[in-house]
Amino acid sequence: MKSAQSAKSADRLNPSVWHDRAYAPPVAAYLHIPFCRRRCFYCDFPISVIGDRRDGSNSLGVQTYVDQLCREIAATPNQGRSLETIFFGGGTPSLLTAAQIVRLLEMLDRQFGIAATAEISIELDPGTFDRAKLATIAAAGVNRVSLGVQTFDDRLLQAIGRSHTADEIDQAIELLQSGLIENFSLDLMAGLPHQTAEDWDRTLDRAIAIAPPHLSYYDLIVEPGTVFDRYYQPGADPLPSEAAAAEMYRRAADRLTANRYDHYEISNYAQPGYACRHNLTYWQNQTYYGLGLGATSYVNGQRVARPRRRDAYGDWLDRYVESGVAWVDTVEVEAGDGDRSGVGVGDAGITDGDGD
Ligand code: SF4
Numbered sequence: 001m002k003s004a005q006s007a008k009s010a011d012r013l014n015p016s017v018w019h020d021r022a023y024a025p026p027v028a029a030y031l032h033i034p035f036c037r038r039r040c041f042y043c044d045f046p047i048s049v050i051g052d053r054r055d056g057s058n059s060l061g062v063q064t065y066v067d068q069l070c071r072e073i074a075a076t077p078n079q080g081r082s083l084e085t086i087f088f089g090g091g092t093p094s095l096l097t098a099a100q101i102v103r104l105l106e107m108l109d110r111q112f113g114i115a116a117t118a119e120i121s122i123e124l125d126p127g128t129f130d131r132a133k134l135a136t137i138a139a140a141g142v143n144r145v146s147l148g149v150q151t152f153d154d155r156l157l158q159a160i161g162r163s164h165t166a167d168e169i170d171q172a173i174e175l176l177q178s179g180l181i182e183n184f185s186l187d188l189m190a191g192l193p194h195q196t197a198e199d200w201d202r203t204l205d206r207a208i209a210i211a212p213p214h215l216s217y218y219d220l221i222v223e224p225g226t227v228f229d230r231y232y233q234p235g236a237d238p239l240p241s242e243a244a245a246a247e248m249y250r251r252a253a254d255r256l257t258a259n260r261y262d263h264y265e266i267s268n269y270a271q272p273g274y275a276c277r278h279n280l281t282y283w284q285n286q287t288y289y290g291l292g293l294g295a296t297s298y299v300n301g302q303r304v305a306r307p308r309r310r311d312a313y314g315d316w317l318d319r320y321v322e323s324g325v326a327w328v329d330t331v332e333v334e335a336g337d338g339d340r341s342g343v344g345v346g347d348a349g350i351t352d353g354d355g356d
Pocket of ligand 1: 035036038039040043044045047090091092
């Protein structure tokens with residue numbers, strides 16, 4: 001009987017099948033940063049809550065995790081091509097210090113190489129970065145920001161458990177528009193409890209007036225085990241009905257496309273030339289390195305989902321560093337698998353990461 005390995009080797013020799021793409025050396029890397037100040041009421045992502053007074057400068061947990069991530073990068077075989085896209089997702093990557101972000105970039109460069117034209121994105125949350133941090137990471141190569149706004153309305157921000165305020169959103173946007181990193185995206189959410197069609201129109205008005213190069217918009221999904229799961233039924237008051245949520249989606253598509261945004265993917269809109277190259281990696285079923293807690297990689301035809309708990313990830317990492325084999329939770333995939341990465345780009349449970 002032919003082993004799975006020998007069948008895989010035969011596939012690899014056939015240039016006409018999907019395996020060519022599945023075995024192409026990755027040029028994309030996703031890093032999961034699993035820390036947040038608090039857990040939003042709709043969130044089921046793999047994160048640790050560290051509170052309002054902690055960040056990468058004073059949390060041993062964060063520092064230990066950055067060390068782990070560096071070990072994982074160093075243990076991951078270079079498949080032969082430099083990185084063309086990097087995405088720091090979470091969680092809240094802006095809870096890392098600038099020095100920790102720079103250290104991770106240096107590790108990636110040392111291990112894989114980073115192309116001179118690479119798109120390097122990071123998710124930032126309002127209230128977790130300042131001009132100095134932005135300037136330092138921009139100087140290190142970060143050239144794209146995804147800002148987790150969700151809504152500009154303090155009442156709705158509180159209703160979904162976000163840790164930032166509308167004022168902090170204003171300050172964050174002012175910083176981004178000051179020219180340090182001009183390529184930025186706003187992440188928005190619709191279908192929130194008590195959110196009306198008028199509220200959503202105001203959100204779109206404001207976003208369009210800001211004119212970011214890129215916008216992501218996600219519907220709230222009530223995920224099992226979240227705070228919202230205890231209180232709300234999808235489609236039932238105070239959540240918008242299915243028809244109302246669909247109308248919000250249509251309204252966003254109409255208004256954004258009328259304002260020169262290309263609706264290039266289900267949840268994503270971009271001004272000409274600003275589609276997220278990293279996001280397209282997932283949508284085009286390309287290979288990518290996935291690094292860190294809960295992240296999924298897609299290398300050599302295999303998707304490998306890392307453990308979602310810190311202790312289990314630590315054990316996994318020890319075994320990986322020792323053996324060089326990513327041995328747990330390996331998922332073989334077939335052509336056309338729609339997986340985008342266990343945790344990747346986006347927010348609101350539709351994709352993964354967080355979009356903030
Ligand atoms: S939604 Fe984003 S910011 Fe909120 S807890 Fe989840 S990962 Fe953190």
